[in-house]
Amino acid sequence: MIKLRFRERDGYVRTVRLSGARMLVYLVLLALVVFISLPLIYLICTAFKPLNELYVFPPQFFVREPTMKNFSDLVLSLSSSSVPFLRYVFNSLFITVLTVGGTVIVSTLGAYSMVKHRPPGSKFLFNLVIATLMFSRYVTQIPRYLVVNSMGLVDSYAALILPNLAVAYNFFLIKQFVEQFPNDLIEAARIDGAGEFRTYWSIVMPSLAPAWSTLMVFSFVSSWNDYFSPLIYLSDQAKKTLPLALNTISGGSSSIGRAGAISAATMLMTIPTVIVFTIMQKKVMETMIYSGIKG
Amino acid sequence: MWMKNSLSRFVRKHWVGYLMLLPFVIFFVVFMVLPVAVAVCLSFTDYNMFQEMHLVGANNYKLLFLDDRIFLTALGNTFLFAVIVGPVGYLFSFFAAWVLNQLKFRNGFALAFYAPSITSGVAMSVVWTYFFSPDSYGLINNLLLETGIIDTPVLWTQDPTYILPVIIVVSIWMSMGTGFLVFLAGLQNVDKGYYEAAAIDGIQSRYQELKLITLPMMKPQLLFGAITAVTNAFGVFDVAVSIAGFPSPNYAGHTIVAHLYDYAFVRFQMGYASAIATVLFVITFVIGRIIMRALSPKDE
Numbered sequence: 001m002i003k004l005r006f007r008e009r010d011g012y013v014r015t016v017r018l019s020g021a022r023m024l025v026y027l028v029l030l031a032l033v034v035f036i037s038l039p040l041i042y043l044i045c046t047a048f049k050p051l052n053e054l055y056v057f058p059p060q061f062f063v064r065e066p067t068m069k070n071f072s073d074l075v076l077s078l079s080s081s082s083v084p085f086l087r088y089v090f091n092s093l094f095i096t097v098l099t100v101g102g103t104v105i106v107s108t109l110g111a112y113s114m115v116k117h118r119p120p121g122s123k124f125l126f127n128l129v130i131a132t133l134m135f136s137r138y139v140t141q142i143p144r145y146l147v148v149n150s151m152g153l154v155d156s157y158a159a160l161i162l163p164n165l166a167v168a169y170n171f172f173l174i175k176q177f178v179e180q181f182p183n184d185l186i187e188a189a190r191i192d193g194a195g196e197f198r199t200y201w202s203i204v205m206p207s208l209a210p211a212w213s214t215l216m217v218f219s220f221v222s223s224w225n226d227y228f229s230p231l232i233y234l235s236d237q238a239k240k241t242l243p244l245a246l247n248t249i250s251g252g253s254s255s256i257g258r259a260g261a262i263s264a265a266t267m268l269m270t271i272p273t274v275i276v277f278t279i280m281q282k283k284v285m286e287t288m289i290y291s292g293i294k295g
Numbered sequence: 296m297w298m299k300n301s302l303s304r305f306v307r308k309h310w311v312g313y314l315m316l317l318p319f320v321i322f323f324v325v326f327m328v329l330p331v332a333v334a335v336c337l338s339f340t341d342y343n344m345f346q347e348m349h350l351v352g353a354n355n356y357k358l359l360f361l362d363d364r365i366f367l368t369a370l371g372n373t374f375l376f377a378v379i380v381g382p383v384g385y386l387f388s389f390f391a392a393w394v395l396n397q398l399k400f401r402n403g404f405a406l407a408f409y410a411p412s413i414t415s416g417v418a419m420s421v422v423w424t425y426f427f428s429p430d431s432y433g434l435i436n437n438l439l440l441e442t443g444i445i446d447t448p449v450l451w452t453q454d455p456t457y458i459l460p461v462i463i464v465v466s467i468w469m470s471m472g473t474g475f476l477v478f479l480a481g482l483q484n485v486d487k488g489y490y491e492a493a494a495i496d497g498i499q500s501r502y503q504e505l506k507l508i509t510l511p512m513m514k515p516q517l518l519f520g521a522i523t524a525v526t527n528a529f530g531v532f533d534v535a536v537s538i539a540g541f542p543s544p545n546y547a548g549h550t551i552v553a554h555l556y557d558y559a560f561v562r563f564q565m566g567y568a569s570a571i572a573t574v575l576f577v578i579t580f581v582i583g584r585i586i587m588r589a590l591s592p593k594d595e
Contacts, residue, residue, distance in 0.1 A: 025394060032391075033407040036468065039422045040410055042434075046425075058441075059425070059432050110319030117312030125320065130587070132327045134526055134579035135334070135572065138555055142565055143333035144326060166322035169523070173477065176515035180484055196311040210480035217476060221413055266414070273413040274406070281402055281409075 046263035047071070054260055070264035074246075083237050088245040095160050095241060096223040102165045103219050104212050110166075111175040112200055116186060126175070133168040145232060159233040160241075164223060170215050177211035178204070213280040220276045225269070242269060338569035345563070355570035366571070368546045369554040372459060376550065377528035379463055384470030385524045389517075391471065392478035393505065405479060412472020419469075423538055427451040427461055455547035458539045462548055466534050470527070474520040481516030485509060518590040522583050529579045532556065551575045 041061075046054070048066035075085060114122045144163060153159040181204065189199040205212070227243040234240050246265040338355055342348040359366050391408055395401050426434045429450040436448040451457050489508050498504055510517070532552035539548030542557070551571065559568035 026398070029394065029398075029404060033404060036411060036471070037407055039419065039426065039468070040414070042425065043414075043419070043422050046422075057432060058437055059434055061434065106318045106322065109315045113312045113315035117309070117315070119309040119312035119316065122316075125316070128328060129323070130522075130583065131580060132323075132331055133522060134583055135331050135576045137530075138532070138552060138559065138572070140327070140330040140334055140572075142559065143330035143337070146333070147325060147329060162322065163326040166319050166327065168323070168327060171319060171323075172522070173519055176519050177480075177484065179515050180512075196315075200315070210483045214476050214480045218473070225414075266419070270414055274410070277409060277413060278402070278406060281405055 043263055044267060046260060047267045049260055049263075051260065070260040071268075073261050074264050074268075083240075083245075085245075087238060088240060088242050091157075091239060092224060092242040095157055096220055098157075098161050099164050099223045100216055100219045102161065103167060103170050104215055106165050107167075107170045107174045107215065108178075108205065108208060108212060109200065111171055111178045112204055115175060115178040115181075116183070129168045129171055133172060141228070141232070148233065153233075155234055155236050155239065157239065160223075160226070160229055163229075164219075167219075170219065173215060173218075174208070174211055177208055181207060209283055213283045217277050217280050221273050224273055334569045335573055337566050338573045340566040341564075342566040342569075343562075343564050348566075351566070355567050356574070358567070359570055359574065365546055365549065366551075366554055369549045369551050372547070372549055373529060373531065373551045375459065376463060376466070376531055377525070380466045380470060380531075381524045381528040384467055384528075385474055385520060387467070388471045388475035389478050389520070392475050392482060393509070396479060396482045397501075405475075408471050408475055411469050419537075423465055424452075427538065429453050452538055452540070453544055455545040458543055458547040462531070462535050462538055465538060466531060469534065470524070473523050473527070477516050477520055477523075478513070481513045482509070484516075485512045514590055518587065521586045521590060525582050525586065526579055529575060529582075 045061065045063040047070055048063045048068070049060075050065060050067045050069060053060060053064060113119065114126065148154060148159050148163065153162070185203055185207070186199055189203045194203070225243060226241075230241045230244050234244070246269065339350060339352060340348050341351050341355075388408075395404050395408070398404065428434075428436065429448060429452055431437055431440055431448050433448065433451070435451070436445075439445045440448065449457060451461050485508070489512065490504065493504060493508055498507065530552055531550050535543070535548045535550050535553060541553065543549055543553075552575070555568050555571040555575070558564045558571065
């Protein structure tokens, strides 16, 4: 039995007793976390390895003399090209933020209407959503390109944003959550005279925070890491996104000679997704503290 | 007159609902339904992007199942992969979410479990080539050689015996993401009052609580997790290619989507590729329907 002391947000110090069984659970989880994290730890280590440590035998897992050279190489090779590095960052951020915001609004509005208003035809629409959920994204890319092309959107930011607003995945996820939302609250708001959009915005949306926070993470990760769509839709160098830029610089993932620079690039690319995840995850957890009955 | 009345009543009753659904419907139809419909139609043609298109009936499907041995290999690989990775990833991520939800430091643990799926699959190939490198430079070979378990390096990514297992291990590592996060959010969504009521009603153990309250309340998230697990498992491609190369030795790591990619973006035989996509679609759709029947709330 171990006693741990925590300072709660309101300033109280709380003592938590850990029983033997609980400690065992923590230990097993900790071991699992270490095991799962190994490839990522290796990635971070490699990003800081000097050239001679990258090719040493026997292979070294950890870095011995960390260096920033891989990062400076990366930025240098980027600054020599005609488009400044920050431009790629801006492109990626711009496209990702609009996609994430758009998909959250479009999905929650639609799902809320489908579950709570049930206008005729909803069931049919939902069946369509389920059906497209299971269609491989690789083959829809071809006809989708034809559609985007005929709308004159090729080589524009819109080509990367608009097709990703109504994703079957996202809609399905949100709908599953709205189904759990109690009708009483909506009824109460209506009786209080709140309009439909007001009910949606100030009653439903706050309670759906775990759902749309999750959706934001998914949407951010897929938009941020997307390599395939910018590849086929963008040709203007100044509009290209980070994955494309980094791939050009590292000369494709197969070039062994630049393992350090690639690791550095991968690490830099991963940091924003980790930040978004951390913020959103906190939001998911906060709603629990908010409802606050049990931990 | 009666018609007009009921029409206006219909409009008055449903216009808000339709208005709210409209943005989704527009984008969904234009960028999802339309392309999918086009793809299914293409599967009955010999469209190849360069020559004039002809209707060929079910010819593509006949070729696929009767003459294309590589497709049958891909089909077998994909099924074996899906049968292992789907359920293992699903159960593992639910269990992890359920345990984590009851602990302190959940945010830290959650990040650790979710991090693998945040990374881009293609970029992580740097790490996998290092771990599974077929010479003694590879981390795993090095470890096994040093401890004396093997005498010569194992050709992890080249020997057809090991290719699929390696792909499976890496995929399980990456599979935690989607399901795990949805389950965690779902657990937050269960009304805490139920647990209190259950405690008063004399529920004895965590296991009983899980079986009688948590699982039934989480059916929507369990369903979402299951459907994504099936779609992801049958859609395996990126990881397989970045580990085993394309095409893989003896087609040991060849999957349905790899076959599709080969015909669509290497040979540009869009008609044939669309037929492969349609077969894949039918497989996942049937399995998805079975799962939905099992997990759907009663009123669906």
